Amino acid sequence: MDMTMRDERVAVPAAAGGYEIHLAEGALARLPGILASTCGAARCALVTDETVAALHADRAAGAMRAAGLDVRIIAFPPGERNKTRETWAAVTDAMLAAGLGRDAAVVALGGGVVGDLAGFVAATYMRGVPVVQVPTTLLAMIDASIGGKTGVDTPAGKNLVGAFHPPRAVVADPALLATLPAEHLRAGLAEAVKHGAIADAAYLQWIGANGAALAAASTGALLELVRRSIEIKAGFVARDEHERGPRKLLNFGHTIGHAVETLSGYRLLHGEAVAIGMVAEAALGERLGVTERGSASAVAALLQGLGLPVAAGEFDARSVVEATRADKKARGGQVEYALIRRMGEGGVAPERWSIAVRDADAVASLDALRGDGAPC
Numbered sequence: 001m002d003m004t005m006r007d008e009r010v011a012v013p014a015a016a017g018g019y020e021i022h023l024a025e026g027a028l029a030r031l032p033g034i035l036a037s038t039c040g041a042a043r044c045a046l047v048t049d050e051t052v053a054a055l056h057a058d059r060a061a062g063a064m065r066a067a068g069l070d071v072r073i074i075a076f077p078p079g080e081r082n083k084t085r086e087t088w089a090a091v092t093d094a095m096l097a098a099g100l101g102r103d104a105a106v107v108a109l110g111g112g113v114v115g116d117l118a119g120f121v122a123a124t125y126m127r128g129v130p131v132v133q134v135p136t137t138l139l140a141m142i143d144a145s146i147g148g149k150t151g152v153d154t155p156a157g158k159n160l161v162g163a164f165h166p167p168r169a170v171v172a173d174p175a176l177l178a179t180l181p182a183e184h185l186r187a188g189l190a191e192a193v194k195h196g197a198i199a200d201a202a203y204l205q206w207i208g209a210n211g212a213a214l215a216a217a218s219t220g221a222l223l224e225l226v227r228r229s230i231e232i233k234a235g236f237v238a239r240d241e242h243e244r245g246p247r248k249l250l251n252f253g254h255t256i257g258h259a260v261e262t263l264s265g266y267r268l269l270h271g272e273a274v275a276i277g278m279v280a281e282a283a284l285g286e287r288l289g290v291t292e293r294g295s296a297s298a299v300a301a302l303l304q305g306l307g308l309p310v311a312a313g314e315f316d317a318r319s320v321v322e323a324t325r326a327d328k329k330a331r332g333g334q335v336e337y338a339l340i341r342r343m344g345e346g347g348v349a350p351e352r353w354s355i356a357v358r359d360a361d362a363v364a365s366l367d368a369l370r371g372d373g374a375p376c
């Protein structure tokens, strides 16, 4: 047997029923069997975006139909701008028009936008139908498809309407990444750096040492990265499904990241915004005495080596901090930040995962980053 076809499985416990992440080159071929054993649905909505539809939907749908499933492909225009309530309504209406009932299942084939949106459709359709996540971007494979967070953006900010709706299974097939444009591959690497920064210094070193192979999408290096990142993400979800404690660490870089992502009008990719956010939040942590000195420049150097942006300089510090207020993590007036203590260790103190930050500190730290010319 070809060793690359070995099916590695990572189990993720969940209150509503645990699930498995199937990781293997060629795992897409197993989708029909996985659907049968985890959902038992005869009819499926294959929800995807138009770009992924053109590249991969026929193969996925063909395999499902060959196994006797009735499949309806529903594609919406690609991009974060379409992760909206309007698209949620359009996809839901298409499912209703197709006569899909309570016994249907949703297959989310695409990046994090498709996963979040199709997951939210599944969470709400007929008060909830099963979803199987089939991530096709690096970012979705190592982060967004795992953990059950689903939702849409609103003009007031990102992910403000949504639900926890764990998938019945995740099918992670790195072969699907072969068609992914380089900038989206790099954006995914930002979330891998986040995993290393909050949980595993050795992993960070490995990413740094293998930067060239990763940027060139070398199959071996990518498979190794996907495996380790899935382990880390699944580990946090297993410890804290509903993000009351350690799972908050996965938000490192995301408070400022979401703010600059929104302010850029989604010109910045999510992973690019998170790269900028991690540098800014490491600098903020240094200012607050939470984060070891030198961490901001170390994470900036690593991200720059991977071809990611690190400068928040084009955004006015006050506007960024204003935009962080729209984030769900704002509680009782002050905005919560998940910081790191040092490269490879998340948190703000032992067993403390986040910290409320005064606007003045956040503004001063962003201004300082701009002022000294480095690392921004």
Ligand SMILES: NC(=O)c1ccc[n+]([C@@H]2O[C@H](COP(=O)([O-])OP(=O)(O)OC[C@H]3O[C@@H](n4cnc5c(N)ncnc54)[C@H](O)[C@@H]3O)[C@@H](O)[C@H]2O)c1
Binding pocket: 049, 050, 051, 052, 055, 078, 079, 080, 083, 110, 111, 112, 113, 114, 116, 136, 137, 138, 139, 140, 143, 144, 145, 146, 147, 148, 149, 150, 158, 159, 176, 177, 178, 179, 180, 181, 184, 187, 269, 270, 271
């Ligand atoms: N739910 C979570 O826990 C979680 C975690 C992290 C990020 N997210 C969300 O994920 C989203 C970002 O996800 P993303 O970066 O995957 O963006 P995305 O879904 O927009 O995909 C990026 C682009 O790549 C294209 N694409 C996807 N797969 C492809 C393939 N195999 N070949 C060629 N093109 C392909 C898409 O059409 C799109 O244009 C954000 O909305 C973010 O909030 C969610």
Ligand SMILES: [Zn+2]
Binding pocket: 143, 191, 254, 270, 274
């Ligand atoms: Zn993210």
